[in-house]
Amino acid sequence: MDHPSKLLIGLTIGGRYEIVRKIGEGGMSHVYLAEDLKLPGKLWAVKESVVDPEHYSSIRDEAKLLISLSHARLPRIVDFFPPDNDGYSYLVMDYIQGITLEKYFNGYRGKVPVDSILQLADQLLEVLGYLHTHDPVIIFRDLKPSNIMLTEQLELRLIDFGIARNYKQEQTQDTVKLGTIGFAAPEQYGSGQSDARSDLYGLGALLLYLSTAGAYSEWSDRVEKYIRPDLPRRLVPVIRKLLQLAPENRYASANEVRKELASAVRQKSVPEARRGKDIAGRTSTQVIAVMGASGGTGTTHTAIAISHFLARSHSKVALVEMNVRSPAFRRIQHIVNGDHVPGGGSRKFEVQGVDYWRQTARADVITLLSGSYNYVVIDLGTYRERERLEEFLRADISVIVASGAEWRQQDVMDMVRSLSRYPQQKWMYFLPLAQTDAVQRLRRQLNTSQVFSLPLHMDPFDQSEEMDRALNRIFQGVLSGVERRRRFRFGLS
Incomplete structure (x- = not known):
């Protein structure tokens, strides 16, 4: 981030939130850990953002967007300080103890357990299903490892709604082209308006990235041979369909993908000696x-x-x-x-x-x-x-x-x-x-x-x-x- 932070350890925001330490930063923001002086021991995350005056509305939009959401896999916003004369604003939200998926991935040197991949995919689809059925529909548009937090129990939280947007049915393409190269859908770069299927593309890119030890996030004919052999094979066509360039060729909803993943999990290969059967032949x-x-x-x-x-x-x-x-x-x-x-x-x-x-x-x-x-x-x-x-x-x-x-x-x-x-x-x-x-x-x-x-x-x-x-x-x-x-x-x- 080019702009220096105004926050220092020990500084208090709004007479209530005392800065403890810096915990992260992104292209447009710094994130700090803060203690609530009115609720001793309660910790919050404070996101400091700075924008030019013509973009003040984007910060207010993010705050308004977060306030309207209520889901266990999303941060809860509890306070907002609008831009000051220098363009600095502050969002106070839930402090999520854990690490980013990026750090988790690096800790495994790219070899994340298959069960963890399936679990993370299911949790992502759960929260995407919520966002996509919200009124109005919300498109996250930036599914990438650094925007996903994992708790100690491997529970997922989506963070950084800086480029999320409401879907506008009358709009033919996005006004602003945003997203992370390699994880964002093609329509986010000018070929059309992003919608729920754009987030599903991002999910597919993330699954492919995790399944190839970080080597690929876009589909091509040569990719399949690099997908780890212990991944359920029924998952491969799911990833391929998620990564179709044309939105109409992808899945229509998160719920549809979730059903496909559940089927892949049920049919995951298990050594026969470890698999009990009941009288109907089902896994016992x-x-x-x-x-x-x-x-x-x-x-x-x-x-x-x-x-x-x-x-x-x-x-x-x-x-x-x-x-x-x-x-x-x-x-x-x-x-x-x-x-x-x-x-x-x-x-x-x-x-x-x-x-x-x-x-x-x-x-x-x-x-x-x-x-x-x-x-x-x-x-x-x-x-x-x-x-x-x-x-x-x-x-x-x-x-x-x-x-x-x-x-x-x-x-x-x-x-x-x-x-x-x-x-x-x-x-x-x-x-x-x-x-x-x-x-x-x-x-x-x-x-x-x-x-x-x-x-x-x-x-x-x-x-x-x-x-x-x-x-x-x-x-x-x-x-x-x-x-x-x-x-x-x-x-x-």
């Missing part, structure tokens, strides 16, 4: 997602009880913690290991035949699904802001844990109502310690028979005959081909 690893309708319902307790119930039936079970805010699995690991569990320690530990995976990212779950587990039980924590809704909706069995108290059943009703547009046939509702009348009441309200009471089970790690009977009864008809001392298999609903 089945996913049970457990989510609480509200706090204090016993979500983790229930997930543990289900996992050990399945493990006692001679099944290989992984219990995955995807509620990153919860300290539960860390505490369990501390008890099991008998010593302190450092932040960088192993996230996998075993308890009575169940493999526990502490604070697990989606990429790890993909690996578990292609492994030798019969069941993967996911503890999603409490339903808040739909942070883990994708895992809940994708699971083979989706369990909602709710309170049996009449005054708290509105929590589950509100949750179900907010998710009414999604299919709910495979959902089950567990009410720990609920009386029969509470179960019947919720069945009537939800118009489903899939509401069950769970008995008192003080220690979910230990066997309880009463709990075993309850879970056997609940899963009857959902588990197929079950005989005592044989492995359970979930059938698909």
Whole structure:
């Protein structure tokens, strides 16, 4: 950046944000870490930009754009200081702890794990789908490794909306030609107006870049032989279609691409010795997602009880913690290991035949699904802001844990109502310690028979005959081909 920064360590902006240190810079901006003096300990990212007076509106547009967005994979803007007399303006937004995809890529020397590539692609499509269905439609236009942040759990965040724009249907081409060479679609350089398909081109360029160790980001006849051999081969034609020069020859939407990627993941090659089959010939690893309708319902307790119930039936079970805010699995690991569990320690530990995976990212779950587990039980924590809704909706069995108290059943009703547009046939509702009348009441309200009471089970790690009977009864008809001392298999609903 040619313009010097006005910010210094210790300087306070707006009487509230104290500059701690510089954390990045780009072609048009500096980014600083700042502490909130009104909320001690709270950290924010402050983006300092400088533009000529005739471009003041672009900075205001970026602020207005960010303010209108609300998605877990996008930074949340909390304050804005418009350009001063010298053209310097400041955006205060979420501080995302992690590294850029560029640094992550370099750390692997270009050999990013395939599962991570697939996971990042899915997360990108999730947020692009949100932007492209926003009103008005928003085109990001600059998908590149340095504009993608990754948290410690490999959760993706898009940053730097400096060249994003609203799609204008009456416009035939972009007024300003912007984007990073090698990742931007051809229409961003004057051949037409960028739209949702332009971002899909950028995704294709990024996938090709990651799949060729950084050698290529544009499709040509010779490229395919440089794509790493461990990439699912069904992904190759997807990348090729994403990188078509003419927008009309690409996929029409992020959702369409997401379905293609999901198909590629399902058919990813796995050694036959590690792949169990159920009676219908499907891959036997089945996913049970457990989510609480509200706090204090016993979500983790229930997930543990289900996992050990399945493990006692001679099944290989992984219990995955995807509620990153919860300290539960860390505490369990501390008890099991008998010593302190450092932040960088192993996230996998075993308890009575169940493999526990502490604070697990989606990429790890993909690996578990292609492994030798019969069941993967996911503890999603409490339903808040739909942070883990994708895992809940994708699971083979989706369990909602709710309170049996009449005054708290509105929590589950509100949750179900907010998710009414999604299919709910495979959902089950567990009410720990609920009386029969509470179960019947919720069945009537939800118009489903899939509401069950769970008995008192003080220690979910230990066997309880009463709990075993309850879970056997609940899963009857959902588990197929079950005989005592044989492995359970979930059938698909």
